[in-house]
Amino acid sequence: MKIAIASGKGGTGKTTLSTNLASYLAESDNVVLVDLDVEEPNSGLFLERKLIHSEEKFKMIPEWIKDKCTLCGECQKNCNYHAVIQLGTMILVFPELCHSCYACSELCPVNALPMKEKKIGDLSHYKAGNLDFIESKLMIGEEQAVPLIKQTIKYTDSNFEGIKIFDSPPGTSCPVIEAVKDADFIILVTEPTPFGLNDLKLAVETVRELNKKFGVVINRFGIGNNDVIEYCNNENIPILAKIPNSRKIAELYSKGELLYNSIPEVKEELIKIKDFIFSTAEEGVK
Amino acid sequence: MKIAFTTKGKDWNAMMDPRFGRTEYFFVYDDETEEIIVEDNSDSTQEAHGAGPKTAQKLFDLQAKILITGNGPGGNAGVVLEKAGIEIYTGAGEMTVKEAYEAFKNNKLPLFK
Numbered sequence: 001m002k003i004a005i006a007s008g009k010g011g012t013g014k015t016t017l018s019t020n021l022a023s024y025l026a027e028s029d030n031v032v033l034v035d036l037d038v039e040e041p042n043s044g045l046f047l048e049r050k051l052i053h054s055e056e057k058f059k060m061i062p063e064w065i066k067d068k069c070t071l072c073g074e075c076q077k078n079c080n081y082h083a084v085i086q087l088g089t090m091i092l093v094f095p096e097l098c099h100s101c102y103a104c105s106e107l108c109p110v111n112a113l114p115m116k117e118k119k120i121g122d123l124s125h126y127k128a129g130n131l132d133f134i135e136s137k138l139m140i141g142e143e144q145a146v147p148l149i150k151q152t153i154k155y156t157d158s159n160f161e162g163i164k165i166f167d168s169p170p171g172t173s174c175p176v177i178e179a180v181k182d183a184d185f186i187i188l189v190t191e192p193t194p195f196g197l198n199d200l201k202l203a204v205e206t207v208r209e210l211n212k213k214f215g216v217v218i219n220r221f222g223i224g225n226n227d228v229i230e231y232c233n234n235e236n237i238p239i240l241a242k243i244p245n246s247r248k249i250a251e252l253y254s255k256g257e258l259l260y261n262s263i264p265e266v267k268e269e270l271i272k273i274k275d276f277i278f279s280t281a282e283e284g285v286k
Numbered sequence: 287m288k289i290a291f292t293t294k295g296k297d298w299n300a301m302m303d304p305r306f307g308r309t310e311y312f313f314v315y316d317d318e319t320e321e322i323i324v325e326d327n328s329d330s331t332q333e334a335h336g337a338g339p340k341t342a343q344k345l346f347d348l349q350a351k352i353l354i355t356g357n358g359p360g361g362n363a364g365v366v367l368e369k370a371g372i373e374i375y376t377g378a379g380e381m382t383v384k385e386a387y388e389a390f391k392n393n394k395l396p397l398f399k
Contacts, residue, residue: 081335081336082333082335082336082337082339082340083335083336083339085339085340085342085343085366086343087343087346087366087369087370088346088370090369092339092365092366092369094336094339094362094365096362097335097336097339097362
């Protein structure tokens with residue numbers, strides 16, 4: 001079973017929920033936590049972990065071979081991303097803009113743009129007690145998170161059965177879609193503020209478009225107003241849990257510690273989430 | 287020599303567009319022939335990716351030697367402009383085209399590197 005933890009707004013508590021839920025579930029089940037926020041992964045900060053495997057990750061980009069090129073212009077005509085630009089007698093390739101579609105390479109009549117590997121990041125696999133933890137980091141300067149997210153999910157799928165928890169990037173753009181599109185269930189974390197609600201609505205639109213089962217967790221419950229609850233009730237969206245706003249939580253978080261062993265209210269909320277997900281699973285989700 | 291301005295309109299009194307890649311127009315003035323060409327760049331607003339390099343290529347095709355703009359190009363567009371041998375002057379984002387041209391002639395605009 002794959003559970004993606006996402007949010008419209010950043011900083012609502014995706015990582016707090018991911019690390020606590022994954023560690024709690026790992027006490028009784030086979031669980032892997034995957035940090036797919038590859039542009040700024042931070043789940044690892046909350047886990048005492050030991051590295052057991054790492055590998056480099058690549059994407060494919062074209063390399064211009066000047067001597068073969070006839071300057072026909074087919075390559076730049078077919079590049080939807082303007083990653084290949086013809087400038088007089090020069091072909092310029094912009095690796096960060098390239099989406100590895102191979103169009104320029106395949107359609108080149110003289111094979112002057114063969115594809116080659118370019119490193120985009122690193123995948124690391126850790127053990128944190130019973131929990132398996134996988135984290136990928138995009139290299140500085142790389143613009144595209146999607147290829148690395150895709151490869152990280154592939155690594156996870158080929159190495160694990162059991163419960164997979166994906167800590168997703170914030171927002172509603174391509175990296176989020178890639179991180180949640182194969183999930184059996186999506187948890188949207190929000191905060192009960194106007195900003196939280198605004199971005200929750202965008203996230204709900206997105207997951208509905210993807211036809212996904214989802215529920216909401218309200219973090220920092222107690223601040224703001226009741227509009228998030230009213231919205232969820234009106235839209236028939238289940239509220240799985242409400243994590244209270246408390247100074248104690250902030251203190252533990254700032255030290256990089258998990259919450260549920262020290263704060264019983266947090267554990268109670270995790271149990272609610274677990275029960276909800278497992279009962280949803282019985283309704284037909286793998 | 288052709289001098290290109292990033293602009294929001296089509297004449298000397300138009301405001302400059304501070305953006306490069308997604309500028310609405312190029313106003314191109316040839317100071318030898320006094321010929322003016324206005325190039326519509328509005329298709330770049332539809333580009334999700336790579337507007338900068340594409341716009342820079344357009345400027346190369348227009349055979350401009352000088353670019354006068356506001357904020358300056360981003361990294362990818364900067365590479366294309368450099369390879370194309372186009373000199374870039376910035377800081378004219380809040381001026382009219384005429385004011386920008388006067389500022390350029392009086393060496394008031396910084397060269398972008």
